[in-house]
Amino acid sequence: xxxxxxxxxxxxxxxxxxxxxxxxxxxxxxxxFGVRGTGDTSGFGGxxxxxxxxxxxxxxxxxxxxxxxxxxxxxxxxGAIEKVVVDRNELTLHIARERLVEVCKHLRDDEALRFxxxxxxxxxxxxxxxxxxxxxxxxxxxxxxxxxxxLEVSVPDxxxxxxxIVSVYPANDWHERETWDFFGIIFDGHPALTxxxxxxxxxxxxxxxxxxxxxxxxxxxxxxxxxxxTRRSYN
Amino acid sequence: MTTTDPYATTRETTExxxxxxxxxxxxxxxxxxxxxxxxxxxxxxxPQHPSTHGVLRLILEIEGETVTxxxxxxxxxxxxIEKNMEFRSWTQGVTFCTRMDYLSPFYNETAYCLAVERLxxxxxxVPEKANVMRVxxxxxxxxxxxxxxxxxxGMEIGALTVMTIGFREREMTLDLFELITGLRMNxxxxxxGGVAQDLPPGALxxxxxxxxxxxKHLPEYAELCNANPIFKARLQNVGHLDLAGCMALGISGxxxxxxxxxxxxxxxxxxxxxxxxxxxxxxxxxxxxxxxxRVRLQEMHESLKIVEQCADRLAKLEGEPVMIADKKIGxxxxxxxxxxxxxxxxxxxxxxxxxxxEALIHHFKLVTEGFRVPAGQAYVAxxxxxxxxxxxxxxxxxxxxxxxHFRDPSFANLQAMPIMCEGGQVADVIVAVxxxxxxxxxxxx
Numbered sequence: 001x002x003x004x005x006x007x008x009x010x011x012x013x014x015x016x017x018x019x020x021x022x023x024x025x026x027x028x029x030x031x032x033f034g035v036r037g038t039g040d041t042s043g044f045g046g047x048x049x050x051x052x053x054x055x056x057x058x059x060x061x062x063x064x065x066x067x068x069x070x071x072x073x074x075x076x077x078x079g080a081i082e083k084v085v086v087d088r089n090e091l092t093l094h095i096a097r098e099r100l101v102e103v104c105k106h107l108r109d110d111e112a113l114r115f116x117x118x119x120x121x122x123x124x125x126x127x128x129x130x131x132x133x134x135x136x137x138x139x140x141x142x143x144x145x146x147x148x149x150x151l152e153v154s155v156p157d158x159x160x161x162x163x164x165i166v167s168v169y170p171a172n173d174w175h176e177r178e179t180w181d182f183f184g185i186i187f188d189g190h191p192a193l194t195x196x197x198x199x200x201x202x203x204x205x206x207x208x209x210x211x212x213x214x215x216x217x218x219x220x221x222x223x224x225x226x227x228x229x230t231r232r233s234y235n
Numbered sequence: 236m237t238t239t240d241p242y243a244t245t246r247e248t249t250e251x252x253x254x255x256x257x258x259x260x261x262x263x264x265x266x267x268x269x270x271x272x273x274x275x276x277x278x279x280x281x282p283q284h285p286s287t288h289g290v291l292r293l294i295l296e297i298e299g300e301t302v303t304x305x306x307x308x309x310x311x312x313x314x315x316i317e318k319n320m321e322f323r324s325w326t327q328g329v330t331f332c333t334r335m336d337y338l339s340p341f342y343n344e345t346a347y348c349l350a351v352e353r354l355x356x357x358x359x360x361v362p363e364k365a366n367v368m369r370v371x372x373x374x375x376x377x378x379x380x381x382x383x384x385x386x387x388x389g390m391e392i393g394a395l396t397v398m399t400i401g402f403r404e405r406e407m408t409l410d411l412f413e414l415i416t417g418l419r420m421n422x423x424x425x426x427x428g429g430v431a432q433d434l435p436p437g438a439l440x441x442x443x444x445x446x447x448x449x450x451k452h453l454p455e456y457a458e459l460c461n462a463n464p465i466f467k468a469r470l471q472n473v474g475h476l477d478l479a480g481c482m483a484l485g486i487s488g489x490x491x492x493x494x495x496x497x498x499x500x501x502x503x504x505x506x507x508x509x510x511x512x513x514x515x516x517x518x519x520x521x522x523x524x525x526x527x528x529r530v531r532l533q534e535m536h537e538s539l540k541i542v543e544q545c546a547d548r549l550a551k552l553e554g555e556p557v558m559i560a561d562k563k564i565g566x567x568x569x570x571x572x573x574x575x576x577x578x579x580x581x582x583x584x585x586x587x588x589x590x591x592x593e594a595l596i597h598h599f600k601l602v603t604e605g606f607r608v609p610a611g612q613a614y615v616a617x618x619x620x621x622x623x624x625x626x627x628x629x630x631x632x633x634x635x636x637x638x639x640h641f642r643d644p645s646f647a648n649l650q651a652m653p654i655m656c657e658g659g660q661v662a663d664v665i666v667a668v669x670x671x672x673x674x675x676x677x678x679x680x
Contacts, residue, residue: 023610027631051631054611087611088353116482119616119625120647122640139614139625139642143482146503150614171485174650175642197310197679206318207638213315213322228322234604234634 024055026129033232054087061086064147068113069093075106092150097162100153104168107140107149115140115149118165120175123183125208133157134185138165138172155185164190182207250277275303280664282311288387288668289675293652297661305656305664307649312679320639324605325351326566328636330423332626336643336677337420338383341376342619343641343677344425345369346626349506351427353613354630355606357559364555365429366507371442371545372415372424373507373617374538378449379408380620380672381531381538385456388528388669392469397459404452411445414438417570417577428559432570434549442546449539456532470525474655474667477522484654485647488622489534490671493519493526500618512541524670531672534620564606567598605634621645621672643677 029051032044060066065086072093073081080099085092095103107115119139127133132154140149153162164187166173176187177196184205187193195202204211215227225231245263246253254264281292292308316335320328332347333340352358386401409419415438416424416431424431460466476486478494491498497516501509517533519526558565567587571580587595610632616625622644629638648671655667 049632051633052610053631088356088613090613092612117487118485119614119623119642120485122627122638122642124612124629124638137612137627137640139627141616141623143498143503148504148614148616150612169485170483171647171650174646178646195310197313199310206315213318228319233322 023052025050025052026126027051028128032234054085056083057086061091063089064145065091068147068149071110071112072103072106075110076103090148090150092152094152094154097153097155100151101163101165101168103151104138104165108168113142114144115142115147117141117143118169118171121172121179122175123179123185123207125183125210127157127209129154131156134160134183136162136179136183136185160185161188162186163188164193166190181205184208278661282308288673291649291668291673291675291678293664293668295656295661295664300660300662302656302659302661302664305653307652309646309649309675309678312675314680316680317639317641320636322635324634325427325608325636326605328639329426330421332639332641333421333423334676335641335680336619336621336624336645336674338380338674339376339619339621339624339677340420340422341369341372341425342617342624344423345373345507346615346617346619346624346641347628347639348425348427349617350613350615350626350628351608353615354608354611354628355427355564356609357428357561357564360428360559360561362429362556362559363508364433364549364552365557365559367545367548367552368415368430368434368557369425369507370509370512371542371549372412374541374545375408375411377538377620378535378542379405379412381535382408384620384669384672385528385531388666388672389460389466391665391669392466394460394463394466397456400452400455400459404449407445407448411438411441414441417572426558426566428561428565429557431566433557439546439550442542446539446543446546449535453532453535453539460528461532467525469662469666470523470528470670471521472523472525473659473663474524474527474670475522476651476655480651480654484651486622486651488618488620488644488648488672489527489530490622490648490651492517492530494522495520500616500623504616506615506617512544514538514541524666527670527672562597563601567594567601607632607634616642619644621674621677622648641677641680643680645671645673645675645677646680649673649678 029049030047031042032047033042061069061084069084076099080096080103081093082096083094107113117140119141121136121138124135124137125133126135134155134157136153138151140151155162162185164176166176174196176190177193179185180187180193181195181197182205194200198206213227213229215229217227218225256264276297278295278297279292280295282290290311292311294306294308295302296304316331320331323331328347329344332343335343352361382401382405386398389397389401412422413419414435416422476490478496481491481494487498495518497518499516502516514537517530517537519529568579568583570577573581587598608630610630612627612629614625614627616623623642624644625642627640628636631637651671652668656664
């Protein structure tokens with residue numbers, strides 16, 4: 001096995017190709033135990049690991065995924081759905097940010113889709129995925145059809161704007177505030193996008209990967225235990 | 236007395252005069268308002284008010300006794316649990332997330348573990364007994380959580396007997412938790428791949444005693460409250476929210492069931508084998524605080540039914556494994572109570588220290604490094620006592636979660652506070668908030 005081969009990808013299922021998405025590399029890791037530069041005596045300095053998430057899935061997706069995706073494509077036309085990922089029996093639609101509100105409106109109102117219930121949005125930060133550093137992940141639930149769907153919108157760190165969907169799903173009000181608070185994603189059109197968990201004058205966005213966890217050394221029986229983010233760890 | 240209280244002061248700000256009221260000093264406010272008082276008063280209730288279920292801050296604009304605008308201030312209990320989980324192994328994550336919604340720890344743990352198991356693709360390999368124990372603990376937890384809701388909600392409107400008997404029954408439930416997991420809360424008992432430990436000897440007898448006790452005492456709540464005119468006067472038509480409002484605001488749990496819609500993930504999207512249990516989803520049609528109370532009351536009886544079925548199944552599953560057979564994932568040791576408290580069982584220590592070097596290496600690797608989880612993301616939602624508790628996990632293929640996010644029902648439900656309270660009386664704010672049953676540990680995480 002070459003040491004640049006992606007590790008730990010989802011296992012190939014015997015069921016069919018639809019369940020075997022091609023990998024999409026989002027990060028490169030090097031070495032082990034957080035040691036950097038010269039003086040690396042860990043013996044793992046040459047180790048390279050690609051971090052790859054499940055990539056786009058080719059049709060057919062299986063289950064109800066085909067019908068729902070086609071229906072939505074028919075309603076919103078080309079360009080709105082950037083990518084469809086079927087992984088672990090969950091459907092993820094990557095949506096172009098400028099079309100998000102339109103997509104949500106159709107998902108909520110169309111009879112064949114009818115995702116009435118929005119379980120909120122949260123962020124994921126991929127600092128090394130160029131121009132797609134910040135992802136906003138929405139989970140919708142259809143009570144009529146008893147289905148779940150995930151929407152993912154990716155934006156560059158330099159321009160972290162996503163249209164707010166509070167006008168479609170008022171439930172997303174606090175969730176968008178929380179995602180702004182923790183990731184710095186600006187939801188345009190939100191009625192009052194203020195911090196919700198952190199104090200109003202807090203600098204920075206704590207859930208981003210470049211924001212340190214913080215912590216202090218703990219002394220226990222003479223030994224000093226460093227805080228969790230500075231301990232050696234497995235890359 | 237009030238004049239010497241250093242915390243009860245008056246100061247001028249650009250928004251107007253600000254009074255700090257600490258109780259029994261309303262005269263100073265009235266006197267301070269002068270001859271022509273302003274009609275509009277903004278009251279800052281909390282974050283330490285005893286009726287706000289923890290550190291919730293309510294900002295109420297009132298005219299006389301009527302609330303014209305209400306807003307929530309949250310974040311006082313934010314502890315960065317999600318961020319912390321990114322720096323610990325997948326198994327250690329349980330220890331963090333159990334502390335979120337501290338009244339329903341088993342739900343936090345189970346939602347997280349189900350998400351980890353989906354990422355690992357081992358959902359079908361979790362042993363039967365582990366699933367039954369998860370269901371048992373979750374349903375006991377639903378009873379204890381609803382008891383706190385009803386007890387504190389009763390206390391806030393002056394029904395102190397409801398509070399004392401509520402905590403009496405809750406204590407019985409916590410005794411069971413202590414017997415089974417070793418702890419009254421923050422158990423970290425449900426682990427990826429199963430549960431931490433088998434049932435201790437005698438636990439089934441205790442569970443049956445508990446069921447007998449609850450069957451005898453649960454009806455007391457109905458007798459005390461259901462037709463009580465004062466109780467009904469305080470709860471009926473207070474905190475109204477209909478189904479359309481619930482859907483728009485993403486409200487789940489007893490609040491949506493009090494509108495007559497039987498939304499329950501245990502029925503619609505079963506997990507842990509809930510489809511094999513016999514129970515009903517109680518609903519009410521009044522969409523108010525009284526309806527939510529009745530739904531919770533009825534749900535405790537349904538939970539008791541499930542607990543009874545779990546006890547029957549566990550009697551047949553004696554000696555079965557409670558952790559996944561896959562040695563690369565399953566925790567290597569069983570716990571046991573030793574002379575210095577809970578720890579690895581002596582048999583296991585003898586095995587790794589005296590018999591097998593490989594077992595020691597394996598134990599060491601799995602405990603310090605942990606297992607790796609294939610890259611990808613998963614969202615698992617379960618029905619907690621407060622509604623849809625979702626866990627969104629992202630893995631980068633490493634030994635730690637890349638991102639863990641919890642969609643806590645308290646957080647989402649609390650958004651309904653303004654619509655329930657605006658236009659009502661100040662005293663009804665307390666009842667409306669209590670009927671949502673927010674737990675600030677879950678709201679702020």
